[in-house]
Amino acid sequence: MALWGMVIDLxxxxxxxxxxxxxxxxxxxxxxxxxxxxLGRTISWMQVLVEESEERTxxxxxxxxxxxxxxxxxxxxxxxxxxxxxxxxxxxxxxxxGCRFCMAGCPYNAKYFNWRRxxxxxxxxxxxxxxxxKGVVEKCTFCHHRLQKARDRVRAERRELxxxxxxxxxxxxxxxxxxxxxDLSDAGSDVAKLAKSPRAFRVGEELxxxxxxxxxxxxxxxxxx
Amino acid sequence: MAVPxxxxxxxxxxxxPIARTGRGFYLTVAVLGLAILWGAIAYWTQFNEGLxxxxxxxxxxxxxxxxxxxxxxxxxHAGTLISAILRLSRAEWRRPITRMAEVITVMVLFIxxxxxxxxxxxxxxxxxxxxxxxxxxxLLWDATSISAYLTASMFYLYLPLIPDIxxxxxxxxxxxxLYSVLAMGWTGSAHQQKILNRAIAIMAVLVIPIAVSxxxxxxFVFSMTIQPAWHSSIFGPYFVAGAIFSGIAALIVAMAxxxxxxxxxxxxxxxxFRYLGHLLLVMTLLWFxxxxxxxxxxxxxxxxxxxxxxxxxFTGPFWPTFWAMLALNFVVPMxxxxxxxxxxxxxTVVASVAVVLGMWLERFNIVVPTLSNPRLxxxxxxxxxxxxxxxxxxxxFGLFILLYVLFVKFFPIISxxxxxxxxxxxxxDVEERLRTYLPDDTTPEPAHGRARVTT
Amino acid sequence: xxxRPSEVDRRVRALQWAIAALAVVFIGGIVTWIAxxxxxxxxxxDVPSASIGISIVAIPVFLVxxxxxxxxxxxxxxxxxxx
Numbered sequence: 001m002a003l004w005g006m007v008i009d010l011x012x013x014x015x016x017x018x019x020x021x022x023x024x025x026x027x028x029x030x031x032x033x034x035x036x037x038x039l040g041r042t043i044s045w046m047q048v049l050v051e052e053s054e055e056r057t058x059x060x061x062x063x064x065x066x067x068x069x070x071x072x073x074x075x076x077x078x079x080x081x082x083x084x085x086x087x088x089x090x091x092x093x094x095x096x097x098g099c100r101f102c103m104a105g106c107p108y109n110a111k112y113f114n115w116r117r118x119x120x121x122x123x124x125x126x127x128x129x130x131x132x133x134k135g136v137v138e139k140c141t142f143c144h145h146r147l148q149k150a151r152d153r154v155r156a157e158r159r160e161l162x163x164x165x166x167x168x169x170x171x172x173x174x175x176x177x178x179x180x181x182x183d184l185s186d187a188g189s190d191v192a193k194l195a196k197s198p199r200a201f202r203v204g205e206e207l208x209x210x211x212x213x214x215x216x217x218x219x220x221x222x223x224x225x
Numbered sequence: 226m227a228v229p230x231x232x233x234x235x236x237x238x239x240x241x242p243i244a245r246t247g248r249g250f251y252l253t254v255a256v257l258g259l260a261i262l263w264g265a266i267a268y269w270t271q272f273n274e275g276l277x278x279x280x281x282x283x284x285x286x287x288x289x290x291x292x293x294x295x296x297x298x299x300x301x302h303a304g305t306l307i308s309a310i311l312r313l314s315r316a317e318w319r320r321p322i323t324r325m326a327e328v329i330t331v332m333v334l335f336i337x338x339x340x341x342x343x344x345x346x347x348x349x350x351x352x353x354x355x356x357x358x359x360x361x362x363x364l365l366w367d368a369t370s371i372s373a374y375l376t377a378s379m380f381y382l383y384l385p386l387i388p389d390i391x392x393x394x395x396x397x398x399x400x401x402x403l404y405s406v407l408a409m410g411w412t413g414s415a416h417q418q419k420i421l422n423r424a425i426a427i428m429a430v431l432v433i434p435i436a437v438s439x440x441x442x443x444x445f446v447f448s449m450t451i452q453p454a455w456h457s458s459i460f461g462p463y464f465v466a467g468a469i470f471s472g473i474a475a476l477i478v479a480m481a482x483x484x485x486x487x488x489x490x491x492x493x494x495x496x497x498f499r500y501l502g503h504l505l506l507v508m509t510l511l512w513f514x515x516x517x518x519x520x521x522x523x524x525x526x527x528x529x530x531x532x533x534x535x536x537x538x539f540t541g542p543f544w545p546t547f548w549a550m551l552a553l554n555f556v557v558p559m560x561x562x563x564x565x566x567x568x569x570x571x572x573t574v575v576a577s578v579a580v581v582l583g584m585w586l587e588r589f590n591i592v593v594p595t596l597s598n599p600r601l602x603x604x605x606x607x608x609x610x611x612x613x614x615x616x617x618x619x620x621x622f623g624l625f626i627l628l629y630v631l632f633v634k635f636f637p638i639i640s641x642x643x644x645x646x647x648x649x650x651x652x653x654d655v656e657e658r659l660r661t662y663l664p665d666d667t668t669p670e671p672a673h674g675r676a677r678v679t680t
Numbered sequence: 681x682x683x684r685p686s687e688v689d690r691r692v693r694a695l696q697w698a699i700a701a702l703a704v705v706f707i708g709g710i711v712t713w714i715a716x717x718x719x720x721x722x723x724x725x726d727v728p729s730a731s732i733g734i735s736i737v738a739i740p741v742f743l744v745x746x747x748x749x750x751x752x753x754x755x756x757x758x759x760x761x762x763x
Contacts, residue, residue, distance in 0.1 A: 040282030040606040049602045062601065071451055077364040078353040079726070097353050098276070098346015100286040101364060104596065105450045109284045109603045113346065115277035134275040135346030204600065207451055358717045360731040365717070369738050372710055376745055384752060402688070406695045409756040420755035424748050431744060 002161075003087045004142050005184035005212035006171070007194040008061055010220070012178035015059035019046050022173030023063075026143060028125045028132075030118035043112040045140035046170050056219075061179070063170065064089060064110040064140035065203070065211030072102035072111060081137070087184075087212055088142050096136040103137060107204055108211075111139045142181070143168040163189050184212065233396060236644060239637045242487050243397065249486070250634065257627040264620010267613040268343060276346055278613045284603055285596045289614040290344035293621060295588040296471070297337030298371070298443050299464070300581075303472030303479075304330030305378045306436050309429040317655060318500055320647045321492040324640045325483060326476050327382040332628040333475075334375045336621050341367075343617055363449050366442040374432075374439045381428045384421060387411050388642040400635070440468040447591065453530040454523065454595045463515045467584060470508040470554075474580035477501050479629070481574045483638055492639050495569040502573035505580065506562040513555045533598045542607055543594045546586050553583025693757075700753035707746040711739055 023029065023046040032041050049060040066089050073081050073089060080096040083089050103111045117134040125131060128145040132138050150166040163182050171181040182191035194200070199216040233240075271278050281288050304326035311319035341364075342348055358365045391411035394404035411417060444464035447455040477498065484493040523531045538547040557579035561572040593608055632638070714735050721731040 036277065039277075039280075040285075040604070041277065042283070047603075051602050060601070075362050075364070075449065077359055077362040077368075078350075078357045079359055079724075080353075082726075095350070095353055095357065096347065097350045099341075099344070099364060100346065101362065101446070103284070103286045104452070107451055107600050109599050109601060112283060113286055114275070115281070116275040134277075137346075209451075355713060357720065359726060360717055360721060360734050361727040366734065369714065369734065373738065373741055373745070376707065376710075376742070380745065380749055387756070402692065405688075405692045406699070409696055409699075409753065410693075411756060417756055420752055424752045427744075427748055431741070431748075435741065 001085060001185070002183040003185040003212070004066070004147075005087070005182070005191055005195065005214065006063065006066075006142070006168070007180045007191050007200070007214045007216060009178045009180075009194075009199075010058060010060065010215050010217040011199070012176040013059050013061060014176060015048055015050075016175065017048050018173045018175055019061055019170035019179060020044055020048060022169040023140070026126055026129070026169035027141075028119070028129050029138075030114075030132075032116075032118050036115065036118075041113075041115050043114070043118070043138070045110075045112070045138070058217075060203075060215070061170070062108060062110065062203075063142075063168075063213060065108055065209070065213045066140075066142060068210035068212060069208060071105045071107065071207075071209055075101045075105045077101065088144055088147075089139075090144065091137065091139055091141060093130060093132050093136045093138065098135040098137065100137065107207055107209065111137050113137050233392070236641055238487070238489060238491065239639050239641050239644075240397070242633050243393065243635065243637065244399075246634065250630070253630060254627065257623045257630070260619045260623030261627065262620075263616040264618075264623065267616030267620065271343075271613055271617075272348070276344075278611060280608055280610045280614060282606060282608070284599050284605060285593060285608040287344075287592050287596060288608055289589075289610050289618060290340050292585065292588045292592050293618055294337055294340035294344065295443055295464070295592070296585050297333050297340060297621070297625070299440060299468035299471045299584065299588070300333045300475045301330045301337060301374070301378070301472065302436055302440060302465070302468035303333075303476040304328065305374075305381055305432045306469060306472065307476060309381070309432045309436075312425075312429045313433075315654075315658075317647060317651050318497055320643045320651075321489075321639045322476070322480065322497060322501075323643070324382075324385070325479055325638055327378065327385075328629060328632050328638070329472075329475060329479060330378045331375070331382050332625055332632070334371065334378065335628070336625045338371055338375070340621065363442060363445040366445060370435070370439045370442045374435050377428065377432045377435050381425075381432050384425050384428065385640060385643065386636060387421065388413065389637050389640060392641055393636070403635075437465055440464045447595075452595050453528070453598070453600070454534040455591075457519065457522075459515060459519050463519065466508065466511050466515055467587060470505070470512050471581060471584035473501060473505045473508060474577035474584070477505065477573050477577040478581060481570060481577075483633065484570075487633070487638070489639065492644070498573045499565045499569040502562050502565045502569060502576070505558060505573065505576060509555060509558040509562065509576075509580070516551075530598075530600055534594050537594050537598055538590060542597070543590060547590055550583050550586040550590055553579040554587065557583075696753075696757055700750070700757065703749050703753070704746065707742050707749075711742050711746075714738055714742075 024031075024044070027045060029043055029045055032043060036042075046061060046063045049062050051058040051060055066087055068083070068087060070081075070083055070089050073083055076082075077099060078095050078097055080092045081089060081102050082092075098113070100113055103109075103113060114132055114134045114136055119131060121131050126145075128149065146168065147166045150161060154161050154165060163186070166181075168179075168181045171179040180191050180194055182189040184192050184195060186192055194216065195214045197216055199218055199220075200214050201217065201220050202211050202214055204211065279288065279290075308319065308323040308326045308330075312323065342351065345351065354365070354368060358368070360366070387407075387409055388411060390404050391408040391413065394401060394408045397404065441461040441464065444460035448457055448460035450456060480493050480498070480501075484490060520535065523535050537543050558576040561576040561579075565572055597605055597608060599605065718728065718731040718735055720726075721728045
């Protein structure tokens with residue numbers, strides 16, 4: 001059974017936000033409009049956070065960390081978010097009642113809410129991804145639809161899933177190849193090898209959420225701010 | 226509990242609101258109706274357009290509605306807890322107060338539970354909670370606990386109401402069918418009295434742990450997350466203490482209003498306000514102690530995430546609501562409640578109004594500052610409620626008060642039979658009880674030569 | 681009081697028993713619901729211990745409430761007539 005994870009190399013990230021745009025296009029993430037954005041309601045499954053300190057400014061592309069002990073799934077009252085056996089924290093839009101408890105529970109602000117009906121079904125959207133109605137929570141799903149399509153394809157080609165068959169939109173789009181995606185349980189995969197790098201660290205590890213997005217940074221890992 | 230006519234004349238004031246409807250009633254209903262209308266329009270707008278019409282945003286995804294939810298559920302501890310505890314401790318001064326308190330609890334629970342409904346992004350999917358509920362989620366603990374409390378308080382209000390409904394059935398002359406049905410065939414026979422008294426006694430004991438569990442699980446909605454300033458073990462006791470605190474205050478305000486409007490000064494006397502004022506003072510001190518413990522712990526530990534929330538309340542964007550809360554919950558009550566010898570009613574009412582406002586602010590200060598200070602450098606804009614949230618709040622208060630006013634219109638707000646019981650049996654009971662407290666009478670046998678103590 | 685219950689008395693009686701039945705159905709419904717949640721959690725393997733733990737407290741509480749209200753309604757309605 002796979003364990004899907006991601007490694008993001010902060011020493012390569014330029015903050016260009018190609019990952020953000022690719023994610024928006026791939027997942028039908030709505031553009032909420034200037035007024036709503038001014039009110040703080042931008043939806044951005046992959047969001048580049050800017051860490052500013054006296055020493056430096058750093059870009060932190062933050063998808064959902066797909067925690068192995070998610071604080072969001074614990075508090076959902078209706079099984080609208082849950083961790084599937086391969087490590088992806090899924091979001092069931094059809095069942096979500098919009099209580100936003102999972103949003104209050106996530107320490108990384110990775111969950112977003114549809115405060116209004118931001119879009120309808122229209123041509124030009126990705127047909128593999130459902131268009132969310134108003135009043136439900138959504139978040140990064142590691143482009144789970146791509147996994148399903150890849151599985152269908154390899155079954156038709158009568159072979160096993162190989163690394164590279166299933167890649168998230170953000171990893172695919174990154175011009176500096178800062179984002180690596182793959183199966184953490186496959187010791188030979190790039191993502192598993194990078195996760196063991198001496199530059200590796202996880203955000204909020206001390207919270208016990210067991211995030212599966214691992215960051216690489218020379219300065220962080222060596223204890224310098 | 227069959228009541229002779231002469232005694233009913235004596236308590237005519239308790240029948241007056243039910244027997245006669247004055248202009249004031251219609252005016253009150255009209256004003257409340259306006260507030261409710263504002264709330265209804267606000268909610269209709271929200272239902273159509275989505276929660277975007279509020280001031281909520283990323284990451285402050287909970288605001289007024291959740292504050293109101295915690296606040297109203299907190300007020301519910303007025304009734305049943307005070308009424309049950311005073312009944313169990315056989316405090317005779319409870320008699321004019323218990324029904325008023327019990328009505329607060331029942332009505333405010335509906336409003337409180339309604340706040341969660343208003344807060345949902347998809348209220349049309351409410352039944353998902355029933356079909357797919359997960360007991361790992363504190364919201365399900367809330368649903369279960371509040372259901373139990375609502376059921377228990379409705380029974381606890383209804384059971385002692387039965388003899389009074391029977392009096393109305395027999396004496397009032399109007400709405401006879403309604404009162405006949407609700408009186409459940411009450412005749413006042415010894416057998417029926419035994420059944421009812423036993424049931425009331427059981428409910429008085431049962432309702433206390435249920436009430437404690439309710440606000441504890443409401444606090445668990447926050448403390449079961451790992452957010453700074455929420456994930457604290459003090460939340461259970463803190464919320465229960467705060468609920469009792471705000472509940473007593475709400476009860477005093479209700480008592481004062483009912484007393485003034487329905488001319489019940491003979492029944493709700495300064496002594497009642499004085500005793501409740503003493504209780505309120507104790508709760509002020511308790512609330513302050515728990516608040517102090519919570520903030521000192523955070524400050525001393527100096528964890529960066531906790532301190533961000535701490536300073537945002539003490540000196541940051543939330544300093545107005547934080548310091549107002551401290552003034553209203555501690556300074557004002559202390560000033561007005563330490564000496565209640567004179568003007569007991571006025572002083573307790575001032576303190577209570579301050580506490581009701583202060584406790585609302587306390588809930589706000591718990592919900593919003595934590596969400597406004599995320600761990601990661603997530604962009605945050607300050608939370609400002611919109612007319613929709615103000616309207617919903619006004620409508621909620623309006624609806625609660627309207628339900629209360631309607632109850633007073635149909636049923637006695639002071640328990641007639643319990644007042645009668647107090648007059649007839651109360652004095653005797655208390656005297657006998659006092660006798661058991663005093664030392665036993667051990668008169669020594671007169672003996673020769675033994676010294677006799679002369680007083 | 682007349683020896684035979686009048687039409688109004690019969691209607692009052694019927695409504696009273698209806699209210700009693702409503703209380704039983706209401707609480708019975710809540711208990712059934714809690715049991716349903718336990719079963720769902722068990723089938724899905726989703727922290728069944730939480731459901732069981734809570735229902736061990738909640739179901740007895742509701743059953744006591746049911747017992748109290750049924751004993752009161754039963755005792756009152758059987759003893760007194762409708763008036």
